[in-house]
Amino acid sequence: MKKKENNRVRIMRLGCQINLYDKDTLRFQHCQGIICRSIEISFEKMYTTAMDELSMKINAFFVNYKRQLYKKGEVVIRADDDPAGIYFLDKGIVKAYAISQNGEELVLNIFKPGAFFPMSWAINSTPNKYFFEAITDLVVWRAPRDEAITFLKENPDVVYDLLSRVYKGIDGVFDRMVYLMSGSAYERLLTDLLIHVKRFGSGDEQMTLGISETELASQTGMTRETISREMKRLKDKGIVTVQNNHFLILSVQALEHELSVQ
Secondary structure: EEEEEOOOEHHHHEEEEEEEOOOOOOEEEEEEOOEEEEEEEEEOOOOOOOOOHHHHHHHHHHHOOOOEEEEOOOOOOOOOOOOOOOEEEEEOEEEEEEOOOOOEEEEEEEEEEOEEEEEEHHOOOOOOEEEOOOOOEEEEEEHHHHHHHHHHHHHHHHHHHHHHHHHHHHHHHHHHHHHHHHHHOOOHHHHHHHHHHHOOOOOOOOEEEEEOOOHHHHOOOOOOOHHHHHEEEHHHOOOEEEEOOEEEEEEEEHHHHHHHHH
């Protein structure tokens, strides 16, 4: 159904006209009747040699709704608040966390571009008990719950992709549970680092982690001092180093082996 002409992509079944400016920026022209509106959008990792039809379908739906920007550290949704809709994460990283009785932040999940949240509230009408906060600067789109749910019901390929993301997240939760119940602090740190590799890595042997010791502590349930001590073991073994205030995993294979021999 796609026809490329004069650097312009037309997707007729979506009812949108899309002008390609460069690999990062698109202009959507959405028409209803005789009224048209154009919006420039930057979609992270959306442009490839052949454009991803699934991403195009999702983006063409959310472009009809509110685009919001958040700075690093801003809260998108507060615990116990009724969310204003379903959010689609275009750019940036979001963490979902709870606050313990001791006032400690406990990170439960991390969302990367392409994620929808909060889905338990959206699908099951479960009261939202968690905070959703920007780890980096964000671009999100927010659609009304009923309209977003209708969109998902009408597009099983989108639901399949969503379920794939959910089950990858569940695998990470199960890994954490195993080492929380029986593992040492060192094993818990290794597990969490490998979860980050699986979710945010590109398949390279080296990987930079955009995360601090404090954030690792809140994700693993350990103190920052414990994270610092156990991280030193990895540095001494030449598996991890610090570069430009970020952790650099020098060998993902060595990190995986380190966990396997514990």
